[in-house]
Amino acid sequence: MNNKLILLLLSLCCLGSPGIAASRDEAPLYRSVDLGRLMGTGRDYQTRIVFLGTGSPILEPNKAGQSIAIVVKDQVYVFDAGHGSMNNLSRYADGKVFPAWKMPTGYPGAGYMDKLxxxxxxxxxxxxxxxxxxxxxxxxxxxxxxxxxxxxxxxLVRGVLEGNKAWIDYRLASARTRNKAGITVETREFSAPGLVFADENVRVSAFQVVHGSWDPDRTYGYRVETPDLVIAITGDYSYRLTPALEEKLAGSDIVISEVMSSAGTEKLPGEWRDYMLDAHTTETQLAALMAKVKPGLLIGTHVLTHGEARSDLLSRLQALYGGSVVLAEDNMVFQ
Structure with missing residues (x-):
C-alpha cells in the first residue's frame, strides 16, 4: 500500500463517516409538542412549557433532575433546578423557545434566567x-x-454565594464581568400557602403538599396562571396523605404531576414500600385524583418505575384515567 493511500484512509477514519456526521447534525436538540392538539382545543398558545429535567433521585441516562420552565413572551419562570438541568439550556440557542439573547462575544447567552x-x-x-x-x-x-x-x-442560596466567594471576586475584578447586579440574589421564603409572585405575565401561588417526613411548611406545589393557561405543578407529594388536593388543583388546564408505578412499588421490601407510599403518588392514585380535577392535559414527570417499563406504566395510567396524558421526557417543549 503506498503512502498516499495510507494517508487517505487515515484522514477518512479521523473525519468519520459522512452519513453519521449528517445524522448527528440533523438530530433534534429538543422535541416540540402541539398543546392545542393534545388538549383537543386546536388553539395556539403563547405559553410554552419546557422540561429541562424530568428525572428523580435515581440516576438515569438522558435524564436531568427536576426542572420545568414556563415561558411567557420574553420572560422565563423556572420551577426547581435538579442535577444537570441547567446544562440543557445549551439546546435552545435558536431563540425559538427561549428569548434570543446574545453575549457581547456574539454567542447565545441566558440573561433571562432570573426567576426560580x-x-x-x-x-x-x-x-x-x-x-x-x-x-x-x-x-x-x-x-x-x-x-x-x-x-x-x-x-441554600447563602451557602452557594459564600462557598464561591473567591471565584465571584475573581470575576468581579475582571474587565469582562464587572456586572455586580447580576450576581446579587433576592431570596423570598414562605411557609404558608398563597400568592408568592406576580407580574404582568403570571401569577404564581403556592399550595402545601405532604412529602414523606418533610414538614408540610417546607413542601409545596405551584399554581401558575398565565394569560392563556392555568398550570399546576405538584412537586413531590403523597396523594393519600395530602388533604383536599383536588381543591388545590381545581380549575387547572394542565396538571404536571409526579407518578410512581404501583406494580414496581409492590415489589419493594416492606420498609421501602411504606416509605415510597408516604412520599409519592402511584398511577392508580393519580388517575383517581385526575378524575376529580379533570384537566385538559395531564403530564407525568419524576417517574418512579421501580423496574417496570415506562410504556407499561403509561398504558395503565391512560386506561385508568381516560383523559389526555403523556409522560414527559427531557427537552420536550409543549407549545
Missing part, C-alpha cells in the same frame, strides 16, 4: 441552584436573581 421557584429542598430538585445563580450571571444576567422557596431556601 423551589418546591422543596430534596437534592434532586436543587443541585443545579449553583448553576442557576452563578453561570447565568456569566451568561448575561443584568439584574438580581429572584429565588422563591420554603424555609431553608435562604440558607
Amino acid at each position: 421557584f423551589l418546591t422543596h429542598l430534596d437534592s434532586d430538585h436543587v443541585l443545579d441552584v449553583p448553576a442557576f445563580l452563578l453561570r447565568f450571571w456569566i451568561y448575561g444576567r443584568q439584574g438580581p436573581a429572584r429565588v422563591h422557596g420554603p424555609p431553608g431556601t435562604e440558607a
Whole structure:
C-alpha cells in the first residue's frame, strides 16, 4: 500500500463517516409538542412549557433532575433546578423557545434566567441552584436573581454565594464581568400557602403538599396562571396523605404531576414500600385524583418505575384515567 493511500484512509477514519456526521447534525436538540392538539382545543398558545429535567433521585441516562420552565413572551419562570438541568439550556440557542439573547462575544447567552421557584429542598430538585445563580450571571444576567422557596431556601442560596466567594471576586475584578447586579440574589421564603409572585405575565401561588417526613411548611406545589393557561405543578407529594388536593388543583388546564408505578412499588421490601407510599403518588392514585380535577392535559414527570417499563406504566395510567396524558421526557417543549 503506498503512502498516499495510507494517508487517505487515515484522514477518512479521523473525519468519520459522512452519513453519521449528517445524522448527528440533523438530530433534534429538543422535541416540540402541539398543546392545542393534545388538549383537543386546536388553539395556539403563547405559553410554552419546557422540561429541562424530568428525572428523580435515581440516576438515569438522558435524564436531568427536576426542572420545568414556563415561558411567557420574553420572560422565563423556572420551577426547581435538579442535577444537570441547567446544562440543557445549551439546546435552545435558536431563540425559538427561549428569548434570543446574545453575549457581547456574539454567542447565545441566558440573561433571562432570573426567576426560580423551589418546591422543596430534596437534592434532586436543587443541585443545579449553583448553576442557576452563578453561570447565568456569566451568561448575561443584568439584574438580581429572584429565588422563591420554603424555609431553608435562604440558607441554600447563602451557602452557594459564600462557598464561591473567591471565584465571584475573581470575576468581579475582571474587565469582562464587572456586572455586580447580576450576581446579587433576592431570596423570598414562605411557609404558608398563597400568592408568592406576580407580574404582568403570571401569577404564581403556592399550595402545601405532604412529602414523606418533610414538614408540610417546607413542601409545596405551584399554581401558575398565565394569560392563556392555568398550570399546576405538584412537586413531590403523597396523594393519600395530602388533604383536599383536588381543591388545590381545581380549575387547572394542565396538571404536571409526579407518578410512581404501583406494580414496581409492590415489589419493594416492606420498609421501602411504606416509605415510597408516604412520599409519592402511584398511577392508580393519580388517575383517581385526575378524575376529580379533570384537566385538559395531564403530564407525568419524576417517574418512579421501580423496574417496570415506562410504556407499561403509561398504558395503565391512560386506561385508568381516560383523559389526555403523556409522560414527559427531557427537552420536550409543549407549545
